[in-house]
Amino acid sequence: MDHAEAEVRLLDAADELFYERGVQAVGMDQVRARSGVSLKRLYQVYPSKSELLLACLERRDRRWRARLAEYADGRPEGVERVLAVYDWLYEWFCEPDFRGCAFINSFGELGAVDPAVADTVRAHKSAFHDYLAGLVAAAGAPGETAGPLVLLAEGAMTAAAISGSPEPARQARQGAAQLLAAR
Numbered sequence: 001m002d003h004a005e006a007e008v009r010l011l012d013a014a015d016e017l018f019y020e021r022g023v024q025a026v027g028m029d030q031v032r033a034r035s036g037v038s039l040k041r042l043y044q045v046y047p048s049k050s051e052l053l054l055a056c057l058e059r060r061d062r063r064w065r066a067r068l069a070e071y072a073d074g075r076p077e078g079v080e081r082v083l084a085v086y087d088w089l090y091e092w093f094c095e096p097d098f099r100g101c102a103f104i105n106s107f108g109e110l111g112a113v114d115p116a117v118a119d120t121v122r123a124h125k126s127a128f129h130d131y132l133a134g135l136v137a138a139a140g141a142p143g144e145t146a147g148p149l150v151l152l153a154e155g156a157m158t159a160a161a162i163s164g165s166p167e168p169a170r171q172a173r174q175g176a177a178q179l180l181a182a183r
Contacts, residue, residue: 009035086173093166100161
């Protein structure tokens with residue numbers, strides 16, 4: 001198995017396990033077993049669990065933002081694109097393996113003790129804010145609307161994970177529509 005294949009297999013296995021069980025509950029031997037990559041190769045590719053987690057988060061960030069943009073950017077321009085963010089969240093929350101936001105989960109577990117994890121999570125959340133702010137600007141809404149809209153989305157992520165229901169996305173969408181109509 002070459003380096004690239006080992007890397008993909010390790011990222012796939014670790015991402016699934018970390019998201020499913022939590023970072024601290026998963027050992028490197030579990031990642032090895034799930035991936036089929038030898039422990040020696042695992043440590044050659046990712047010398048530490050922290051490096052593996054950061055690689056998982058960075059890949060997840062790229063995929064998450066691409067999926068959101070593909071969905072929202074496919075909607076009519078203006079307010080509908082902003083509201084499409086919440087429709088996309090609803091679809092995400094309906095996925096059978098939805099366990100909340102991996103970034104919020106990782107920050108909750110390790111943000112206080114691993115500055116690199118905290119920085120990676122902050123970068124992801126900042127990129128989400130910037131994307132939503134761009135949609136808000138394109139819709140002609142006031143720039144200061146972006147912050148509350150992000151908080152509605154972030155709150156929906158947490159509430160959906162805790163409640164096990166996708167409905168917080170619908171409630172956040174309703175709040176976003178009210179906020180945008182009030183401009």
